[in-house]
Amino acid sequence: MRYVSLFLTFLLIIPLVACNNDKTETIRVAEVTRSIFYAPQYVALSEGFFEEEGLNVELTTTWGGDKTMTAVLSDGADIALVGSETSIYVQAQGSSDPVINFAQLTQTDGTFLVAREKMEDFSWDQLKGSTFLGQRKGGMPQMVGEFVLKKNGIDPHNDLELIQNVDFANIASAFASGTGDFVQLFEPQASIFEQEGKGFIVASFGKESGHVPYTTFMAKQSYLDGNKEAVDKFTRAIYKAQQWVQTHSAKEVAESIQSYFEDTPLETIEMVVDRYRSQGSYATDPILDEEEWDNLQNIMDEAGELPARIEYSTLVNTSIAEKIISE
Structure with a gap:
């Protein structure tokens, strides 16, 4: 047993x-x-x-x-x-x-430059004198954004009006309500704006900044x-x-x-x-x-x-x- x-x-x-x-x-x-x-x-x-x-x-x-x-x-x-x-x-x-x-x-980078108006022949110098709604200061999107602007001969603090005091979650709605001529956006918001006619993707920060x-x-x-x-x-x-x-x-x-x-x-x-x-x-x-x-x-x-x-x-x-x- x-x-x-x-x-x-x-x-x-x-x-x-x-x-x-x-x-x-x-x-x-x-x-x-x-x-x-x-x-x-x-x-x-x-x-x-x-x-x-x-x-x-x-x-x-x-x-x-x-x-x-x-x-x-x-x-x-x-x-x-x-x-x-x-x-x-x-x-x-x-x-x-x-x-x-x-x-x-x-x-x-995963952001795109979105213009308020459709631009068939976009060039970066078209941002000069514009109002640019960028990303939060100190974050990677903002740093890449400034890097790309400088790479294309634009001084982000002198050649345009740079807005960086909008919270990440509110950037898209700020642009939709009329703030800025250009905005730096992630997907899918950039594509949604295109579908709704609220903005148009004209450039990729990811392509411009490299790996x-x-x-x-x-x-x-x-x-x-x-x-x-x-x-x-x-x-x-x-x-x-x-x-x-x-x-x-x-x-x-x-x-x-x-x-x-x-x-x-x-x-x-x-x-x-x-x-x-x-x-x-x-x-x-x-x-x-x-x-x-x-x-x-x-x-x-x-x-x-x-x-x-x-x-x-x-x-x-x-x-x-x-x-x-x-x-």
């Missing part, structure tokens, strides 16, 4: 061990905003790539770079999806637990050190999604992520995905290279927003992405 009891106990232990090995791990992700610009992230969620890795990703939209970084620094989130410039700001303040960029999602680590996944060094397997799985799921976006049609991508943009028509999502993909905005792998890092700091420096030049190796870890790609 004793041996039967031991045998039954052994049989009960086996499924408990198996269940423990199959345990799903939760990762809390804070995204800086909700945007079609981040399509591969939503594909990873909707196509089950995180689930395949045994991960439960809890996604929260924190609406702003400062709030997103605060969530990570205060342990309110494990991973942030935000512009790499935020990690530089934190490091320049003397952080003892640096926030490390480990997987890149977008590699160009930068515009939006990356980052986490505190302590989190990366203590959760190596989970971070590997997370990066693997993102890489699968990046490849999926490149090998499927814009319509298929739009259908995959539509549940994250319920108020946006499927046709508009498809158009935006196609526009971002055609200009190379979606990174095709998670590696943030040094040339992009240097370009980012040059743009920040040009805008007078670079607190200190930080070495690539200090805030960028490519070993995780490289390992995943080589598998």
Whole structure:
């Protein structure tokens, strides 16, 4: 009887061990905003790539770079999806637990120049003397905006009236209500304005500014050190999604992520995905290279927003992405 009891106990232990090995791990992700610009992230969620890795990703939209970084620094989130410039700001303040960029999602600026009137033969010098409704001072969109203006021979503080005191969430409505001759907008708002006849896309800041680590996944060094397997799985799921976006049609991508943009028509999502993909905005792998890092700091420096030049190796870890790609 004793041996039967031991045998039954052994049989009960086996499924408990198996269940423990199959345990799903939760990762809390804070995204800086909700945007079609981040399509591969939503594909990873909707196509089950995180689930395949045994991960439960809890996604929260924190609406702003400062709030997103605060969530990570205060342990309110494990991973942030935000512009790499935020990690530089934190490091320049003397952080003892640096926030490390480990997987890149977008590699160009995601904004477009929208004019109030249709302009068939647009040239950048047409902005001279105009009123330009730009993005929030210190943020990556604003810095790229000024960089592109200067690149095209325009002094943003002397050649036009530059408005930068409108909150990110209210920029589109401010333009719609009559503020500005030109505005710098993300999608899908730029395309929606075109459809409604409220504005017309005349140029892409992403094409003009070149490759930068515009939006990356980052986490505190302590989190990366203590959760190596989970971070590997997370990066693997993102890489699968990046490849999926490149090998499927814009319509298929739009259908995959539509549940994250319920108020946006499927046709508009498809158009935006196609526009971002055609200009190379979606990174095709998670590696943030040094040339992009240097370009980012040059743009920040040009805008007078670079607190200190930080070495690539200090805030960028490519070993995780490289390992995943080589598998």
